[in-house]
Amino acid sequence: MLDEKNFLPLSEFNQLRQELLELCNKLLAFLQSLDPNIAIISVRIGDPLFSNNGAVTIPLNPKDKGVIFHEVGHALFAKSVFHLDRNDCWGESFAEAIRWLMEKEYLKNTDWLLNEFEKDKTKHGHDKEKAERILRRSGHSVDGFKRYWRQLIADYNTTDAKRKATFLDDTITG
Ligand SMILES: [Zn+2]
Numbered sequence: 001m002l003d004e005k006n007f008l009p010l011s012e013f014n015q016l017r018q019e020l021l022e023l024c025n026k027l028l029a030f031l032q033s034l035d036p037n038i039a040i041i042s043v044r045i046g047d048p049l050f051s052n053n054g055a056v057t058i059p060l061n062p063k064d065k066g067v068i069f070h071e072v073g074h075a076l077f078a079k080s081v082f083h084l085d086r087n088d089c090w091g092e093s094f095a096e097a098i099r100w101l102m103e104k105e106y107l108k109n110t111d112w113l114l115n116e117f118e119k120d121k122t123k124h125g126h127d128k129e130k131a132e133r134i135l136r137r138s139g140h141s142v143d144g145f146k147r148y149w150r151q152l153i154a155d156y157n158t159t160d161a162k163r164k165a166t167f168l169d170d171t172i173t174g
Contacts, residue, residue: 001025001028001029002021002024002025002028002040002042002043004021006041006042006043007020007021007024007042007043008020008021008043008044008045008060009044011045011060016060016062016065017060019065020043020058020060020065020068023065023068023069023102023106023107024040024043024068024072026102026105026106027068027069027072027073027098027102028040028072030102030142031072031073031075031076031098033146034076034146034149034150035076035079035080037079038075038076038079039054039075040054040055040056040072040075041053041054041055042054042055042056043056043057043058043068043071043072044056044057045057045058045059045060046058046059047059048067048070048071049071050071050072050074050075050078050095052078054075056068056071056072057071058071065107066099066102066103066107066109069098069099069102069103070095070096070098070099071095073094073095073098073099073102074091074094074095076094076098076149077090077091077094077095078091080153081153081156082152082156090130092127092130092131093127093128093130093131093133093134094131094134096127096128096131097131097132097134097135097138097145098145100131100135101135101138101140101141101142101145104140105142134148
């Protein structure tokens with residue numbers, strides 16, 4: 001739970017600020033159910049950014065509330081064992097997948113991800129394609145994502161070399 005004094009301080013958009021704080025705390029509860037050590041120290045106004053120390057900035061845009069989910073969502077991958085080993089190559093994709101799941105749950109907004117990666121073939125589009133892959137493996141559900149994440153951790157920690165080798169493999173589709 002993020003203390004209100006650290007969430008968009010001095011913001012004049014009080015209703016939007018309140019709504020974003022509630023969305024942020026719903027996401028934090030979800031992330032902390034997967035990793036109790038996750039903490040966000042502050043959310044301030046700025047370009048969309050997550051810092052590894054847990055400081056987040058977002059633009060204050062009533063048409064893009066989901067940005068809070070993406071930036072705060074970065075905390076899960078960034079705090080995980082995967083971030084150290086993989087140099088964040090899946091970080092963007094997990095942030096997008098988390099955003100999609102939270103938007104589906106709390107904003108009833110689900111169409112954007114598929115549409116966007118279909119038309120965007122750049123690195124950005126590739127991140128979105130991988131996000132869609134994460135969602136497929138999660139059955140496009142919050143509970144499925146929890147199972148998938150815990151499975152990834154188990155696969156990472158396994159001594160079975162074959163399972164370990166397939167962990168988050170970029171070349172594996174489906
Ligand atoms: Zn990002």
